[in-house]
Amino acid sequence: xxxxxxxxxxxxxxxxxxxxxxxxxxxxxxxxxxxxxxxxxxxxxxxxxxxxxxxxxxxxxxxxxxxxxxxxxxxxxxxxxxxxxxxxxxxxxxxxxxxxxxxxxxxxxxxxxxxxxxxxxxxxxxxxxxxxxxxxxxxxxxxxxxxxxxxxxxxxxxxxxxxxxxxxxxxxxxxxxxxxxxxxxxxxxxxxxxxxxxxxxxxxxxxxxxxxxxxxxxxxxxxxxxxxxxxxxxxxxxxxxxxxxxxxxxxxxxxxxxxxxxxxxxxxxxxxxxxxxxxxxxxxxxxxxxxxxxxxxxxxxxxxxxxxxxxxxxxxxxxxxxxxxxxxxxxxxxxxxxxxxxxxxxx
Amino acid sequence: xxxxxxxxxxxxxxxxxxxxxxxxxxxxxxxxxxxxxxxxxxxxxxxxxxxxxxxxxxxxxxxxxxxxxxxxxxxxxxxxxxxxxxxxxxxxxxxxxxxxxxxxxxxxxxxxxxxxxxxxxxxxxxxxxxxxxxxxxxxxxxxxxxxxxxxxxxxxxxxxxxxxxxxxxxxxxxxxxxxxxxxxxxxxxxxxxxxxxxxxxxxxxxxxxxxxxxxxxxxxxxxxxxxxxxxxxxxxxxxxxxxxxxxxxxxxxxxxxxxxxxxxxxxxxxxxxxxxxxxxxxxxxxxxxxxxxxxxxxxxxxxxxxxxxxxxxxxxxxxxxxxxxxxxxxxxxxxxxxxxxxxxxxx
Numbered sequence: 001x002x003x004x005x006x007x008x009x010x011x012x013x014x015x016x017x018x019x020x021x022x023x024x025x026x027x028x029x030x031x032x033x034x035x036x037x038x039x040x041x042x043x044x045x046x047x048x049x050x051x052x053x054x055x056x057x058x059x060x061x062x063x064x065x066x067x068x069x070x071x072x073x074x075x076x077x078x079x080x081x082x083x084x085x086x087x088x089x090x091x092x093x094x095x096x097x098x099x100x101x102x103x104x105x106x107x108x109x110x111x112x113x114x115x116x117x118x119x120x121x122x123x124x125x126x127x128x129x130x131x132x133x134x135x136x137x138x139x140x141x142x143x144x145x146x147x148x149x150x151x152x153x154x155x156x157x158x159x160x161x162x163x164x165x166x167x168x169x170x171x172x173x174x175x176x177x178x179x180x181x182x183x184x185x186x187x188x189x190x191x192x193x194x195x196x197x198x199x200x201x202x203x204x205x206x207x208x209x210x211x212x213x214x215x216x217x218x219x220x221x222x223x224x225x226x227x228x229x230x231x232x233x234x235x236x237x238x239x240x241x242x243x244x245x246x247x248x249x250x251x252x253x254x255x256x257x258x259x260x261x262x263x264x265x266x267x268x269x270x271x272x273x274x275x276x277x278x279x280x281x282x283x284x285x286x287x288x289x290x291x292x293x294x295x296x297x298x299x300x301x302x303x304x305x306x307x308x309x310x311x312x313x314x315x316x317x318x319x320x321x322x323x324x325x326x327x328x329x330x331x332x333x334x335x336x337x338x339x340x341x342x343x344x345x346x347x
Numbered sequence: 348x349x350x351x352x353x354x355x356x357x358x359x360x361x362x363x364x365x366x367x368x369x370x371x372x373x374x375x376x377x378x379x380x381x382x383x384x385x386x387x388x389x390x391x392x393x394x395x396x397x398x399x400x401x402x403x404x405x406x407x408x409x410x411x412x413x414x415x416x417x418x419x420x421x422x423x424x425x426x427x428x429x430x431x432x433x434x435x436x437x438x439x440x441x442x443x444x445x446x447x448x449x450x451x452x453x454x455x456x457x458x459x460x461x462x463x464x465x466x467x468x469x470x471x472x473x474x475x476x477x478x479x480x481x482x483x484x485x486x487x488x489x490x491x492x493x494x495x496x497x498x499x500x501x502x503x504x505x506x507x508x509x510x511x512x513x514x515x516x517x518x519x520x521x522x523x524x525x526x527x528x529x530x531x532x533x534x535x536x537x538x539x540x541x542x543x544x545x546x547x548x549x550x551x552x553x554x555x556x557x558x559x560x561x562x563x564x565x566x567x568x569x570x571x572x573x574x575x576x577x578x579x580x581x582x583x584x585x586x587x588x589x590x591x592x593x594x595x596x597x598x599x600x601x602x603x604x605x606x607x608x609x610x611x612x613x614x615x616x617x618x619x620x621x622x623x624x625x626x627x628x629x630x631x632x633x634x635x636x637x638x639x640x641x642x643x644x645x646x647x648x649x650x651x652x653x654x655x656x657x658x659x660x661x662x663x664x665x666x667x668x669x670x671x672x673x674x675x676x677x678x679x680x681x682x683x684x685x686x687x688x689x690x691x692x693x694x
Contacts, residue, residue, distance in 0.1 A: 150658075154501035154600035156550045156589065171525065178522055195634045202640045203503045203591060203598045205652050205666045210631040214612065214654030223657065236658040240600040240666065242503065244550060244591045251550045253501035253587040253600075265561065284557040287542045293549045305552050307561030310570065311497075311583040319552045319587065 004030025005346060007337075008067040008091070010059050010082065011074025012036040012047060015164040016096060019330035020071055023299075025050050027334055030341070037063050038074065061085035069346055071333050072096060087123030092346055094125050094333045098217075101126040101225055108228050110332060111339045112277040113140045118339055125336055128229060129221040130328025131155050131241065131250050136229050137301040137327070138320045139256065141275040142268070143230060147259025149314070150236040153222065156244045156251035157207060158292060159199060161324050162188060166199075170245055173200035189243060199245055207241040216241055249292025250324040258314045265306055268316065272303050277327070282306050290321035298323055299331045351377025352693060354684075355414040355438070357406050357429065358421025359383040359394060362511040363443060366677035367418055370646075372397050374681055377688070384410050385421065408432035416693055418680050419443060434470030439693055441472050441680045445564075448473040448572060455575050457679060458686045459624040460487045465686055472683055475576060476568040477675025478502050478588065478597050483576050484648040484674070485667045486603065488622040489615070490577060494606025496661070497583040500569065503591045503598035504554060505639060506546060508671050509535060513546075517592055520547035536590060546592055554588040563588055596639025597671040605661045612653055615663065619650050624674070629653050637668035645670055646678045 007024070011017040017038075024031065034049055037059035046053045057063060059078065064070060064086040072079045073096040083093045083100070100106040107117035108126045113136050118125060128136075135153060142148060159170045169187045176183040177200055185196035189206040197204055208217035215223070222239040226232075272280040281290045282304040290302035301322045309315030322328060340346040354371070358364040364385075371378065381396055384406035393400045404410060406425065411417060411433040419426045419433075420443040430440045430447070447453045454464035455473045460483050465472060475483075486495060506517045516534045523530040524547055532543035536553040544551055555564035562570070569586040573579075619627040628637045629651040637649035648669040656662030669675060687693040 152499055152602050154587075156503065156591065174521060175525055178518065178525070189634070193634060197634075197638065198640055201593050202638055203593060204638060205598070205600075205636050206634060210634075213657070214631060214652070215657075236656075238602065238656050238658070238662070238664060240501075240652070240664055242598070242600065244503065245593075246548050246550060246591075251552070251589070253552075253589065255499050255585065255602075284561060287536070287540060287544075287553060287557075289552050291544065291549055291551060293545055305561070305587070309585050310560070310562075311585070315585070317585060317587055 004032045005068040006033040006035070006066050007031045008035040008037055008064060008070040008086070010037045010070060010072045010078065012056055013038050013042045013045065014073060015160055016073040016325055016329040019325045020073060020333060021047065021049055023326065023330045023334045027338065029334060029337060035063065035067060064089040064091050067091040069094070069337055069340070071337070073329065073333070083124055092121065092123060092125070092340060094127060094336050096127040096329055096333050098129065098221065100124055101128060101221070102228065108225060109336050110136050110229055111335045112137050113229050114231065115339050118336070118343055118345055121345070127329065127333045127336065128225045129218070130161055130324040131157060131218065131252065132222050132225040132229070133328050133332050134250060134301045134320055134322035135222065135252055135254060136226055137277045138254070138303050138318065140230065141271045142256065142258065142263070143232070145271065146263045148232065148235055148256060149259050150257040151226065152238045152255040154240045154253045155242055156246070157241060158246040158248045158250055158324055159188070159243065160248045161250065162191070167247055170199050173198055174245070177201060199243060201245060204243045205240065207243055246292045248323055248325055249295040249321055250328060251290070251292055252320040254318050254320055255309070256316055257312065261314055263316070265308055268306050277301050278303055280304070290319055292321055295321045295323045297326070299326050301327055351379045352415040353380040353382070353413050354378050355382040355384055355411060355417040355433070357384045357417060357419045357425065359403055360385050360389045360392065361420060362507055363420040363672055363676040366672045367420060367680060368394065368396055370673065370677045370681045374685065376681060376684060382410065382414060411436045411438050414438040416441070416684055416687070418684070420676070420680070430471055439468065439470060439472070439687060441474055441683050443474040443676055443680050445476065445568065447471055448475060448568070449575065455572060456683050457483050457576055458682045459484050460576050461578065462686050465683070465690055465692055468692070474676065474680045474683065475572045476565070477508055477671040478504060478565065478599065479569050479572040479576070480675050480679050481597060481648045481667055481669035482569065482599055482601060483573055484624045485601070485650050485665065487577065488618045489603065489605060489610070492618065493610045495579065495582055495603060496606050497604040498573065499585045499602040501587045501600045502589055503593070504588060505593040505595045505597055505671055506535070506590065507595045508597065509538070514594055517546050520545055521592070524548060546590060548592060551590045552587065554590055593639045595670055595672055596642040596668055597675060598637070598639055599667040601665050601667055602656070603663055604659065608660055610663070612655055615653050624648050625650055627651070637666060639668055642668045642670045644673070646673050648674055
């Protein structure tokens, strides 16, 4: 392979791992050697990267010898066990699980928002939750100029956020319903929870398990990660996270209140036109607004339906959509990797 | 037929009309004569009511001779043309379209909230928009005891709200996608608007047409109707209305702020246990919460996911689900009719 870094991808066969490989290739990330790692079950299989076949190996501590950059996306327990091993062997880890996100020693990074936090890394950089990433990309340009006081978000999350098997479950259920056949839900809302519900032609107001305070972990991720990424512990954030029968592309209905007065819809639209990572899709006269089916395979965060609250001059509503597997996961991880190279942190 | 009233159903062959007939039968509403009316196209067809075949007639002004109660559900233009004709001939009209809802002379009624407004009728009573009805049923017990200051709602609305043809469109699109076939969207988001989008495996943030202020008519219905029904012109209400690929059952993520402090989640749950028209489904330890598939064919409004905002002691979040064809339309119309009988207004 070409001149570059020895890169390892852990969880190469998963829904996000697949997108990481695709994105590394598309972005032509400088790779001198590519190591694909997975659980024992997938070891021995091969994947194609830029026309070359790469054999997948079982991930062990020794797998990381010589690795300079390790992209983890194989679940929290794998990251907890192996990320420190990779770091000990000299690698920088970009971790796409929730294992380290709220650890105060570990930066949680969305490059459009807090790229500078990468300088504080101690070997591991956490990639935020998918639904958080797209929201903070849209909120950051507002915070910069007008300050942010309050955010209330309701999500419309795609099934691929729960993995490739969940997508299969939705498609199988949908086919069964159209054919008038029976089926038994087995994965959603949350593989590790007790009860499973139909997602086809339904909406499930549970993503991840419940906490004692009545919020789900997914909701608390949006609340806590937003404050950490934006360096705003004082920000008021509330989230309701809902799974809907969409393959890929999370949508979010976001209400926000600015700190200062003076923001207008016209100015907001201008800000979004120039905001990094954002594509403005907002022309109601032509029925133009973001939709999940149009976000698939794109790295951008799409923003539309921007309007001022009718009772609160500091309040606004917007609709934010992005491919949860790309900006919500794979692309943000590769983007962090590119930032590490740019900042001279990956050597 | 039995002792009772001469009832006319206008729009008997539509998605809501069908549910009105089913509900009139189930509730054993006192009907001495049933007149089924429709457009010229459906005239001559027959429908079965309580085992008897009834021939559908074309709706004309003269159709209402002798009618005591007319339930309209055939679109705004039909109501505007024929409801005054029915009233002139002595009928009371319960209108399920948006034609008269914001007319200050016409009561807009959800019996659990403002049954007394029926006394002020001048012949026509308007049935509110589906997404409004289920929300105000859940908000009313809170308003009564703690006052209401602010409501921010994001909806997850079912396709049947756009009629039986929209349901067919969603099913056909879904089958085409599963089979890898092409299709052309023709109805949603809004039959009368220019562009049409895929609803299968998608979320469309447009219901009804756009207004100049950036909100859709559906969103403005929720905002204005809520204030009118609850007699709270000062209430702050904001809505984002979204269509998702669900057959029947609207879901709503509702944030509300009370006027007074002191409300707790425990008390809220107790209030909902006793609230008319509400069924509490809120036990996160058993993953119990409302879902659209469980709401179908039921008259109740299901409430769950109740939790206090983490930053605002007067703020709460809840998830409200109801069958949009029943409490959202047919059942509320029949319920208004029952109230008219109970209050001695239907003679």
